[in-house]
Amino acid sequence: MERVTFQRADVKSMLSSMICLKFNANDLETANLVRRFRVEALPTLVILDPFGGKVYHDSGAPVPEGFAGYFAADRYNKAIGAYNAGNYEAMAPHAYFVLKWFGMTKLGKQIKKLCDGIKDDPKFTAAYKALEAKHQERLEAIKVRARKEKEKRRLIQAKLEKANALYKKYMRNAAFKLYRELILEHPRSPEANQARAVLKKHKKKWQEPASR
Amino acid sequence: MVGAFALLATTASAEIFWETDLNAAQQRAAAEDKLVFIDFYSKT
Secondary structure, three states: OOOOHHHOHHHHHHHOOOEEEEEEOOOHHHHHHHHHOOOOOOOEEEEEOOOOOEEEEEEOOOOHHHHHHHOOHHHHHHHHHHHHOOOHHHHHHHHHHHHHHHOOOHHHHHHHHHHHHOOOOHHHHHHHHHHHHHHHHHHHHHHHHHHHHHHHHHHHHHHHHHHHHHHHOOOHHHHHHHHHHHHHHOOOOHHHHHHHHHHHHOOOOOOOOOOO | OHHHHHHHHHHHHOOOOEEOOHHHHHHHHHHHOOOEEEEEEOOO
């Protein structure tokens, strides 16, 4: 694939819109990933959506000529099937998938034409818009979670810095109190490990939170 | 000439950048609304 498929302009165009990772499955360092993604034959290709869900997972190398459209083919066929049956509402999720992720491929362009032809169908439009809204909602939820996590990390680091500053000023009891709080409040954080190390060095006791 | 230059620029911009950190890739995928493509290969 490296010498032929990944050198093709259409494949480069498709993959340049994705975040691409490459792992030598024989490396010891990738053993966890090999287990996690159940890699049983090579090559194995996996595609994940922005939420971590599997969109594609299979072993074997698609032929270079069909590679760019390969991953959309199944959903394309389902969209065409629903379209031919006149069930535009059922077509929507498949069309959305192909257009959203593989709109630049030949299959994507064909689906776009069909969608343009039925854009006045109320059921199709409602279903399609609902999918777009749901996707945006999930993305927003991830962003909110990431912002909260970042703020949490900032507060934990600030607490450790404060504890370390007190420690350096020989205000040890105040520092130990903060270290203990860190362990209780954020037991799995790297900062809690640092707090444990300091308390251990001074032969001080601390309480671990009760396991939930 | 202009057409050829434009074509060259389009082709050159479509490059695959291979990464190796899955966690970072997944965070970026969520932030940028992109798919993550993973190639498990065998180096012989």
